[in-house]
Amino acid sequence: MQYQFLLNNLNESDRLEDSLIKQGIKASNIHFISENSADFAGHRVHEASIIEERDVVHKLERGAIVGLITGCLLSWLLYLNQPYGWQINGLNVVFILFLTIGFGGWIGGLIGISHRNYRLSDKDGELHQGKAMMLVYSDKQHESVIKNTIAVQFPDAQFVGIKSHFDNPLVGKKTVPLEM
Template identity: 25%
Template structure:
C-alpha cells in the first residue's frame, strides 16, 4: 500500500478531511493524524496515529533482529566449536541460543526505536511542533488517484508533502522523494 502524507494548518480542515475520507471508504485503519494537539483530535473523534506509527519501533526492531541474528550465528558457531556443555548436547541447545540472541536483539532494537521519531515523519517534525496536522492516508494503488483527486478538489488547503509506502524497510537510510 502507498501512504500519502498531507499537511494542513487547522483542526477544522483535518476533521473535514477525516469525514470525507470516511465517506470515500477509507477506514480509521488507513487514516492517521499526527499532531501535538492530541486532545483536539480525541474531542473530534479523529483517528490519531499510534505509538508505533510515531516512533521507529518496527524498523529499529527489525535492525536489532538482524544484528542479533548475526551475533547469534557467531555465538552458535563458537559454542559448537568449543563444546562448553560437552559433546553430547542436543542441537536444540544451539538453536535455542541462536533464537534467544536474535530475539534479544529485536527487543533491544524495538526499545531503541521507542526513543526515536519515525523516520518517515521526522521531516515534518518542525511543522507538527508549530501546530500543523500531518495526515497519513494509506491507499491501494487503485484508490490513489481517486483520493488525490478528492483531496485536490475538496481540500486545496492540504498540501501533498510526500508519497511513501506502508512497508517498513529496515535498510532504508535515504528519505523517500517528496511528492
C-alpha cells in the same frame, strides 16, 4: 500504500475525513498525527497508533537481524572453542539464536519507542511547529481520488508523499528521537 498530507492544524480534520469517506475511503484507513494530543479534543478523527508514530517495528526488526548475526557468530565461536568441554549441537545453536534474536529485538523495540517513525522523521520539524499530518491507507486505484479530493476541497493541505506500508528494516533513514 500510505499517502501523507501535511496540514496546518486539525481544524479541518473532521471535514477532510468526511470528504474522503464520501469518496469510498474507510474511516479506519484515515489517521492523524499531531505533536500535542490535546489538539484532538473536539474532533472525531482517528489518532495514529503508536506503531504509526514511533519506530518500534522498524527498530525491533533491525535489532532481531543484529541478534541473528550475533547468534550465528557466537554459535560458530562456541563450536570452534568448545569451552568447558561443552558439546555444541543443533539444540544449543537454536537456543543461542532464540536468545540473541529475542534480546536484539527487545533492545531494538526499546530504542524504537523513543524515535519518530522513519517514514515521518523528515516532517518532524513541521510537527514541532504545531502542524499535523494525515495518513491515508489505500491502494493505487484510489490515489487520484484521494489527491484530487484534497487538492480541490482543501488547498491548504500539502501532499508530501507516498510511502509503502511494508516495513523494510534495511532502509537506513535517520530517525529523530522524541522529546519525552
